Amino acid sequence: MDEKIPRRDAINYLLGAGLVALGGATLYPVIRYMIPPKASGSGTASVSAAKVGDLKPNEGLIFKFGDAPAILVLRPGGDPYTASDYVAMTAVCTHLNCTVQYRTDLKEIWCACHNGHFDLQGRVMSGPPPAPLDMYRVAIKGNEIFVTSEKA
Amino acid sequence: MVDKKKIYNWFDERVDLKNIEKFLEHKTVPYHKHSIWYYLGGMSLFLFVLQVLTGILLLLYYKPTAESAYESVQYIMTEVPFGWLVRSIHSYAANLFIGMVFVHMFSVFLMKAYRRPRELTWVSGAFLLFLAMGFGFSGYLLPWNQLAYLATNVGTNFATMVPFIGEWLLEFLRGGKEVTGATLTRFFGFHVAVLPGITTLLLAIHVLFVQRLGMSVPVSIERQIKQGKAKRLSIPFVPNYLYRDMLGWVLAMGVIVLLSSLFPWELGDKADILKPAPPHIRPEWFFVFMYQTLKYVPKVIGVFGFAIAGLIWILLPFFDKKSNRGEPNRLYTIIGVFVIAYIIILTIIGYVAPGE
Ligand code: HEM
Ligand code: FES
Numbered sequence A: 001m002d003e004k005i006p007r008r009d010a011i012n013y014l015l016g017a018g019l020v021a022l023g024g025a026t027l028y029p030v031i032r033y034m035i036p037p038k039a040s041g042s043g044t045a046s047v048s049a050a051k052v053g054d055l056k057p058n059e060g061l062i063f064k065f066g067d068a069p070a071i072l073v074l075r076p077g078g079d080p081y082t083a084s085d086y087v088a089m090t091a092v093c094t095h096l097n098c099t100v101q102y103r104t105d106l107k108e109i110w111c112a113c114h115n116g117h118f119d120l121q122g123r124v125m126s127g128p129p130p131a132p133l134d135m136y137r138v139a140i141k142g143n144e145i146f147v148t149s150e151k152a
Numbered sequence B: 001m002v003d004k005k006k007i008y009n010w011f012d013e014r015v016d017l018k019n020i021e022k023f024l025e026h027k028t029v030p031y032h033k034h035s036i037w038y039y040l041g042g043m044s045l046f047l048f049v050l051q052v053l054t055g056i057l058l059l060l061y062y063k064p065t066a067e068s069a070y071e072s073v074q075y076i077m078t079e080v081p082f083g084w085l086v087r088s089i090h091s092y093a094a095n096l097f098i099g100m101v102f103v104h105m106f107s108v109f110l111m112k113a114y115r116r117p118r119e120l121t122w123v124s125g126a127f128l129l130f131l132a133m134g135f136g137f138s139g140y141l142l143p144w145n146q147l148a149y150l151a152t153n154v155g156t157n158f159a160t161m162v163p164f165i166g167e168w169l170l171e172f173l174r175g176g177k178e179v180t181g182a183t184l185t186r187f188f189g190f191h192v193a194v195l196p197g198i199t200t201l202l203l204a205i206h207v208l209f210v211q212r213l214g215m216s217v218p219v220s221i222e223r224q225i226k227q228g229k230a231k232r233l234s235i236p237f238v239p240n241y242l243y244r245d246m247l248g249w250v251l252a253m254g255v256i257v258l259l260s261s262l263f264p265w266e267l268g269d270k271a272d273i274l275k276p277a278p279p280h281i282r283p284e285w286f287f288v289f290m291y292q293t294l295k296y297v298p299k300v301i302g303v304f305g306f307a308i309a310g311l312i313w314i315l316l317p318f319f320d321k322k323s324n325r326g327e328p329n330r331l332y333t334i335i336g337v338f339v340i341a342y343i344i345i346l347t348i349i350g351y352v353a354p355g356e
Helices: A007-033 B004-015 B017-026 B035-059 B069-078 B083-110 B119-141 B146-161 B166-174 B181-213 B219-226 B237-262 B285-293 B299-319 B330-352
Strands: A046-051 A059-065 A068-074 A086-090 A101-103 A108-111 A116-118 A124-126 A135-141 A144-149 B028-031 B233-236
Touching: A046 A059, A046 A068, A059 A101, A059 A144, A068 A101, A068 A144, B004 B017, B017 B237, B028 B035, B028 B237, B035 B083, B035 B181, B035 B237, B069 B083, B083 B119, B083 B237, B083 B285, B083 B330, B119 B146, B119 B181, B119 B285, B119 B299, B146 B166, B146 B181, B146 B299, B166 B181, B233 B237, B285 B299, B285 B330, B299 B330
Parallel strands: none
Antiparallel strands: A046 A144, A059 A068, A068 A086, A086 A135, A101 A108, A108 A116, A116 A124, A135 A144, B028 B233
């Protein structure tokens, strides 16, 4: 079935292909434009979350980690001067992205949106969240409590 | 002395006024016991125009950045003369608009007005509903208050469920990985430029279809007419029908202004990323039936269920062979009633069910 394409058809094919290429060349930068570049300097995923003494044992505090909220908790009975007595993790619930909080009465991380419970290791205890909360590392330098993303 | 005749002739020569007059004289609307539902489309149109006008007024003072959005709306509410009225009308009418489009769609469905040859009118209408919901979703964030910030976090998060391009879509909507001022600026662009543009175009197409094809007469009435049990009645569009339309608009406007005066729209607290989510948050009412469903079924099933159900809903006219032949179709009526009942019941549960 090898039919000869008449000249006019061939020209139409060429023009059509050119149009498609032009469309692609226009669309590509537009689509790329729509996603902002990574903010410069966000490679240093470490922030000062609080000062020693801001938190009493069995207390939690939400702080800004980049553009997202994160949560710092001093374990019940913990020592404010010991880094390993703190835990830090993202405060963005893995279910639908609500901001979680520390429940002093339960000694758990709690998401009010759909009643999701997490332990202080970020593991899901109950409720709809499908995955654990990302944990961060805590270090104390002088008076400041620094939180660093594990991935960094 | 101005010669009216001369002016008329001057314009007639250029824009064919006589033809327009003839067209308006001959345009009629069917009249029967269900014709009250014909007013809903016109009412939706009126409310959209009201949104455009009040929206433009809001634009005189509104500032679309995380630093000043909340303050600018506060300024509109407390300092600008009648600012509270303009903003409250915009907010009440927005909700009424979406409600009206819902009722319009369901009345059209139950009267089988989508049947041949009006399938495309139906499809364009369904997309207009989606656009209206997009307006509501994007507009909700603009005051940059705490509830809106959280609702947008939750709402945009659903984008990640879309196969393959989920992550891209999320970043496209949020203008980054998280909901920030970049999201606000983007939503502002959608809300005041992209959506109004697309909606105006689609509305024109929708109305053009309605004009080309005329109003559909329900199957039951059509049969009665054929059997000689009823007469084919109609009333002139200008001025009889238009006056009734406008009476409805004035009434709606009255209700909106009354509500705005008695209960000016709330602003809430400024968005604060350091505050945890309060219990029982829920989206705007027209998303609640979907949101509530997701509490009973796994997220994936729910999201894809609604996507597929929405698609089927748009395509239903193409499968309704019976209505196309002018026969009553009980099954489709039952489907319509079921969908309406589902939406109403789940919305109510979403509001009254005790939280955990
Ligand atoms: C169907 C059409 C529309 C709907 C459903 C809609 C909906 C909304 C909603 C729900 C809000 C938030 C109200 C609040 O809580 O303050 C809002 C705000 C706003 N809208 Fe619209 N809108 C529509 C059309 C427009 C248009 C056409 C414009 C402008 C051209 C506009 C401009 C604005 C502005 C500047 C705000 C922020 C001020 C404020 O929050 O009070 N809207 N809109
Ligand atoms: S968003 Fe946290 S439980 Fe649903």
